[in-house]
Amino acid sequence: MAKFRLVTRKSLKRLAILAALIAIALVVAWWVMIRMPGASHRGPLPALTEAQASLATELESHVRILAGDLAARSAFAPNRLESAAAYIESTLAAVGLSPAREWFEIASPRAQCSNIVAEIRGTTFPGEIVVIGAHYDAVMSQPGADDNASGVAAVLALAKRLAPDPQERTLRFVLFANEEPPFFKTDQMGSLVHARASKARGDRVVAMLALEMLGHYDDTPGSQRYPPGLGLLYPDRADFIAFVGNVGSRALVRRAIRVFRANASFPSQGGAIPAGIPGVDFSDHWSFNKVGYKAVMITDTAHERNPHYHTRGDTPDTLDYERMARVVEGLGHVIRDLASN
Numbered sequence: 001m002a003k004f005r006l007v008t009r010k011s012l013k014r015l016a017i018l019a020a021l022i023a024i025a026l027v028v029a030w031w032v033m034i035r036m037p038g039a040s041h042r043g044p045l046p047a048l049t050e051a052q053a054s055l056a057t058e059l060e061s062h063v064r065i066l067a068g069d070l071a072a073r074s075a076f077a078p079n080r081l082e083s084a085a086a087y088i089e090s091t092l093a094a095v096g097l098s099p100a101r102e103w104f105e106i107a108s109p110r111a112q113c114s115n116i117v118a119e120i121r122g123t124t125f126p127g128e129i130v131v132i133g134a135h136y137d138a139v140m141s142q143p144g145a146d147d148n149a150s151g152v153a154a155v156l157a158l159a160k161r162l163a164p165d166p167q168e169r170t171l172r173f174v175l176f177a178n179e180e181p182p183f184f185k186t187d188q189m190g191s192l193v194h195a196r197a198s199k200a201r202g203d204r205v206v207a208m209l210a211l212e213m214l215g216h217y218d219d220t221p222g223s224q225r226y227p228p229g230l231g232l233l234y235p236d237r238a239d240f241i242a243f244v245g246n247v248g249s250r251a252l253v254r255r256a257i258r259v260f261r262a263n264a265s266f267p268s269q270g271g272a273i274p275a276g277i278p279g280v281d282f283s284d285h286w287s288f289n290k291v292g293y294k295a296v297m298i299t300d301t302a303h304e305r306n307p308h309y310h311t312r313g314d315t316p317d318t319l320d321y322e323r324m325a326r327v328v329e330g331l332g333h334v335i336r337d338l339a340s341n
């Protein structure tokens with residue numbers, strides 16, 4: 001009896017230690033990966049400024065063209081993909097930039113594809129580069145308004161606003177082909193082509209921002225979903241923009257969201273989360289991480305929120321251009337900060 005009691009006490013003690021260790025590990029994980037600097041905006045959004053209203057109109061116009069006449073812009077419809085590239089190219093040229101094509105050939109389907117690249121040379125540290133990127137292809141024959149005409153519209157609008165205002169570091173705007181399946185994470189993925197070429201040239205990419213779906217929001221309780229386990233740590237309303245990176249890009253994720261929160265009255269959440277968690281590496285930042293650059297994805301969280309994800313329903317009417325404008329304006333501050341040493 002005495003012996004039995006001893007064993008029970010011993011195992012209870014072990015259980016208690018194990019529970020304490022797990023609790024400590026969870027707190028450390030939260031501290032390192034989830035806790036972000038600054039505070040997310042709470043409460044009603046302030047009235048839209050004139051600049052935000054005109055930005056909203058501009059974003060909507062780009063999305064309506066890309067997801068309208070240029071819907072189904074994919075290597076499976078090479079003419080559409082090329083028309084979208086030409087639209088992007090002419091829009092960048094119209095604001096005084098000199099866009100270049102980065103051509104590459106893919107085997108299946110056999111096609112010539114291109115990324116579109118435009119730089120604003122840095123005034124003080126031109127060899128240090130901040131990449132602002134978005135994929136311009138859509139999945140198969142879908143309109144791809146949120147995914148990812150919204151990200152392209154944001155890049156075009158940001159390039160327009162930054163073109164007359166060079167920063168210390170070089171800004172490189174890149175619109176990528178072939179992010180969508182079946183090209184994702186293959187040699188045919190435009191951002192991987194670009195990241196590898198950058199690495200081979202020895203480009204000093206100090207930060208990469210992947211703008212991946214910025215237009216879908218919902219204030220309904222329960223409208224936001226998460227990969228398993230993360231839902232306990234984040235809000236359940238899909239009313240925020242997310243800053244997501246892997247653990248290696250933690251400093252960049254934290255800097256980006258800190259500057260966003262200091263300058264934008266808009267809810268934001270962030271995480272520097274192991275890339276193995278589903279969704280964390282689901283965009284072009286993956287390519288930059290793969291070759292060793294730090295990168296962060298800015299996203300409305302895609303399939304975790306948008307019911308139209310990868311369907312015919314991903315149309316321009318389902319986007320909230322006013323909230324998008326608030327986000328894009330905030331990203332302008334983030335880019336200016338990252339581009340100053």
Ligand SMILES: [Zn+2]
Nearest residue numbers: 139147180310
């Ligand atoms: Zn997609």
